[in-house]
Amino acid sequence: MSGDLVMAIDAGTGSGRAIIHDLSGAVVGAAQEEWTHPVAADAPGGLDFATEGNGALIDRVIGRAIAEAGISAERIAAVATTSMREGIVLYDEKDAVIWACPNVDSRARTEADRLVESGLADDIFRIAGDWVSITAPARLLWLQDNRPELFARIRRMGMISDWLATRMTGEYFTEPSAGSSSALFDLGKRDWSGRLIGAVGLDPAMMPQVVEPGTPIGTVRPDAAARCGLAPGTPVIAGGADTQLALLGLGRRSGDATLVGGSFWQMTYLSDRPLIDPDCGPRTLCHARPGEWMVEGIGFLSGFALRWVRDAFVVPVLNRTGASLNAFDLIESLAREAPAGGVIATTACPMQSDNWCQPPLGFLGFDLNQPGLALGQIARGVMESGAFLAHQHLTRLEALSGVRHDVVQFTGGSSQGTLWPQIIADVTGREVDIPVARETTALGCAMLAASGAGLFPTLDEAVRAMASPIERRVSPDPAARESYRSIERQWDEVTRAAAGLGARGTLEPIWRPAGARI
Incomplete structure (x- = not known):
């Protein structure tokens, strides 16, 4: 492809979006539609991810974003995908989706309690960095207990951002930032944990290959192009999980603290090693950069x-x-x-x-x-x-890392006013930097698409060219x-x-x- 633009495709908790960026990071076209997650009538707390309807919605927003930009699809040099974390998609031997759930699904209470009672939940946190409340281990055990026929048909598993790319390419893969949110990863290895996968009744051979974000994984197939309006053969690049890509879009590196303020708030710290809280407070996931990890304390619905x-x-x-x-x-x-x-x-x-x-x-x-x-x-x-x-959360992350932060970045929709950033500065006693860009998840995804397509020699160069500058600094x-x-x-x-x-x-x-x- 010889295009000069890149597209980020985002499956969020509440909507699906497609955003087209140029190589300075500016948005040249975007479209979004909200979605809801159907209640699983026979599973208290259960919510399903409707892949058929949501896939059609994604196709629509891709086409609308191209139309809004007023461009030909051939100008899009590559696409990459991002999504909410924790949500999983399961496939059968014919590669058909047989079950999927979003991050907010909470049907597996009994199974999560069983993991706690057996001690396996502690092992999962020690190896994978996350608890069993809304992650894959308890959900897979729920399927064994309540949908044994369906469980027996599982031949592949992936995350929702993986599913977005698979719909376009037919290829199966994951990458560490979203994959680690399954709680089936070995954080230190940035790869699947055979022990944890076996403990929930799956064969490690069912898990997709792990590649680092920014890796080309396939091209848009003709049938997918006909559905959504992208050009056949457009390169598809491995993206990542939403919060980690927001940090990438800001140009954050190991040692930085950032508050991402969406519906949920994440106070994050990037580390060059997998820091896991021995007291099971904040959780740890792989970052989108090789050799980096993210610890986060989540402000529930802040x-x-x-x-x-x-x-x-x-x-x-x-x-x-x-x-x-x-x-x-x-x-x-x-x-x-x-x-x-x-x-x-x-x-x-x-x-x-x-x-x-x-x-x-x-x-x-x-x-x-x-x-x-x-x-x-x-x-x-x-x-x-x-x-x-x-x-x-910042105090907890500083105690865990041994690093104090005099300056914290604050991004996302909650950072748009003037009062809330000032209150954060006053409460924390830290300088608070507000970047210009608010939608930094899509920007980070676009950086991966651009570097993976060869529009920049390295990811670092893509970040330098496209990252959002600081709009203002708020002092306590x-x-x-x-x-x-x-x-x-x-x-x-x-x-x-x-x-x-x-x-x-x-x-x-x-x-x-x-x-x-x-």
């Missing part, structure tokens, strides 16, 4: 919580009054007027992989003498809760930092108490994980 405030309180009022205000701008304005620590929001607990039960959602500490500030206090409480979680306010020390201690005490109410069944927690160690 970004989604503010969207909930928007949809529950602000949008209905704006719709009823006919006001044309931007909902998030209004929320930030009201939150800025509210006092720090005025309301304690129990939105999530710090990540403890082996017992990560989230608290019941609550807002405590309202002052009845200030009713005009109520909505602003709720919004600010959500922002502060996210910042406290990020700070606790010393007085606010001092004030937040006591507020964070208060938040921690209240959140722990709320989590206890959820654990005892007094109130329903936001999320109760499978395989929680009691």
Whole structure:
């Protein structure tokens, strides 16, 4: 191919997207459609990934992105794929998909508990760096127990980003960043663990070949080209998992700390060795760069919580009054007027992989003498809760790595305003850098496509040419930092108490994980 553009194809938790980039990193065309995951009626907590319908959706957004860019498909020199992590796809001997689930599937509670009781969950965390709550081991055991006929038909397994590429090329492979989110990897080897695969009843020969991100794995077949509008023969390059590719898009390297602020927040640290927390707190996955690993503490629904405030309180009022205000701008304005620590929001607990039960959602500490500030206090409480979680995760990562960070990058949709980044700087006491680009997962995926297609001699050169520059730096306010020390201690005490109410069944927690160690 002689094109000068690259395409990233992204299967996210809530949508499928196709984004076309030029070699400076600029977006020249994009399309997106939301999707939902059907509830498995006979499997409590179960959600399926609808490969047939979602595959057709992906084909549509590819075609629409090309049309929006106003280009011929031949200008696309290569494509690469990325996706949510943990989701798996299973194939039979005829290479037909027989079962798939997204990252949020939680049907395998009994099986996860069994893995904990047997001690295998501890071995999985020690070898693979992740717990059994939403990863492949418990889900595969669930299939053995509940779909034995289907389990017997399994001949191949892959991750969702792998499936995107297989639909176009007919080739089967994985790469370490998404593959390691299965919890069937040996992190140190950046390859499948024969021991863990055998422990869940599969043959290691069923697992796809592992290649590093940026490796060419095939070309777009004529039948796939006819479906989606790409040119036949377009090179397909191994991409990776969404969070890791966001870090790649930012040009982050070993030793860097980055807060990725989407629906979930990930406070991440990149290391040149597979750091695994001996206390089963944050989890560890392979990074998209060879020889690098990522440790992350996840803020459960930190970004989604503010969207909930928007949809529950602000949008209905704006719709009823006919006001044309931007909902998030209004929320930030009201939150800025509210006092720090005025309301304690129990939105999530710090990540403890082996017992990560989230608290019941609550807002405590309202002052009845200030009713005009109520909505602003709720919004600010959500922002502060996210910042406290990020700070606790950062502290944990620094203790694990032995590296202190005076500067943290903050990217993703949650970084777009001015108040939330300031609160993060004030709570953590660190400088916070905000990059220009917000959609850095697709950018990292595009870098892999460009380097894999030979448009740059190396991945490092692709990153230098395409990475997002820093838009602004936010500095902590010393007085606010001092004030937040006591507020964070208060938040921690209240959140722990709320989590206890959820654990005892007094109130329903936001999320109760499978395989929680009691």
